[in-house]
Amino acid sequence: MGKGGEGGMDGKEVNMAAWLVSVNTLKIQPFELPPLGPHDVRVRMKAVGICGSDVHYLKTMRCAHFVVKEPMVIGHECAGVVEEVGIEVKSLVVGDRVALEPGISCWRCKYCKGGRYNLCSEMKFFATPPVHGSLANQVVHPADLCFKLPNNVSLEEGAMCEPLSVGIHACRRADIGPEKNVLIMGAGPIGLVTLLAARAFGSPRIIIVDVDEYRLSVAKSLGADDIVKVSTSMQDIDEDVIHIQKAMDAEIDVSFDCAGFSKTMSTALNATSPGGKVCLVGMGHNEMTVPLTPAAAREVDIVGIFRYKDTWPLCLEFLRSGKIDVKPLITHRFGFSQKEVEEAFEVSARGGDAIKVMFNI
Known part of the structure; x- marks a missing residue:
């Protein structure tokens, strides 16, 4: 079989996908698509990014409480071109370039009806077991979760709407605006998109903290007002806080x-200053020991986020208008062959200078 789905025995194209089959093992194999429903579109994938969760699944076959029990197609940050539309689809036509929101909720539970569909327990999310993902030649997806790209927004930028959505949802949960000074812990891909989102939401001063000098230099180049390098030792927290507050030189209203x-x-x-807010975005530890009582005594609120909701239109507007530029985050690009898929995941897992690794299919 050729790379990326060339002809089968009957001349019909064989749809190929990157399957996670076991720990550290990805294989490009045929992927049979479901029939096209009346409200669905078939999309030819063009750009797919690698997320930290994809790497977790590859290394351990699990991410948080989600466990891979049988082979699964990987990938969920994606954009492509519409190739076929269901008979009821009015919003898209063949040839439209679209960014895909990867989660299909039930639209019947109280969370969906209340507008918080990201909390739906029946959510079917690309590459979250047992649901197959989108690192494939083609996928079938509901048309209402496929968002047409503005003419000046590339397919790669469209795929970046998924990680950017996390930053935008976090900023909404934390009520970021022109009067909120922001501290960001972590200058990985999600910390960096949170930086871009917080700036677009109007935050006047943003400090970003990390243990890695290269990541901090990227944060600075993306517009962080100051950067602070810290250690990984719990013993250094008091000293780190002094450095961070000195760098902010103002109230820290919200910390991510x-x-x-x-x-x-x-x-x-x-x-975080008294009366401020801390938003937990990352999921490094399932359980953690933190100084809750002193924070509560200063009325520091704690909010969490899970994925995102209703973010794609705003992501695309920020990209269209130039308020956010995600292009500098895409550091590595690969094609869609067995060798390149393996290499791309190795590069992503190593970290270092790899921020966002993107497949061009």
Whole structure:
């Protein structure tokens, strides 16, 4: 079989996908699509990014409480071109370039009806077991979760709407605006999109903290007002907080923990000003020990986020208008062959100078 789905025995194209079959094993194999429903579209994938959760699944066959029990197609940050539309679809036509929101909720439960569909327990989300993902030649997806790209927004930028949505949802949950100074713990991909989103929401001063100098230099180039390098040691929290508050030189109104470790969350809680807010975005530790009582005594609120809701239109508007530029985050590009898929995941897992690894299919 050729790379990326060339002809089968009957001349019909064989749809190929990257399957996670076991720990550290991905294989490009045929992927049979479901029939096209009346409200669905068939999309030819063009750009698919690698997320930290994809790497978790590859390394351990699990992410948080989601466990891969049988082979699964990987990938969920994606954009492509519409190739076929269901008979009831009015919003899209063949040839439209679209960004895909990867989660299909039930639309019947109280969370869906209340507008918080990201909390739906029946959510079918690309590459979250047992649901197949989108690192494939083609996928079938509901038309209302496929968002047409503005003419000046590329397919790669369309795929970046997924990670950017996390930053935008976090900013909404934390009520970011022109009067909120922001601290961000972690300068990985999610910390960096949270930086871009917080700036687009009007935050006047943003400080970003990490243990890695290269990541901090990227944050600075993306517009962070200041950067602070810290250690990984819990013993250094008090000293780190002094450095962070000095760098902010103002009230820290909102802190985003984009790493999710006991150290980062404790630092965020201690650094945030009385009456401020800490938003937990990262999921590094399932359980953590943090100084809740002193934070509560200063009325520091804690909010969490899970994925996002209703973010794609705003993402695309920020990209269209130039308020947000995600292009500098895409550091590595690969094609869709067995060798390149394996190499791309190795590069992503290594981290270092790899921020967003993108497949061009």
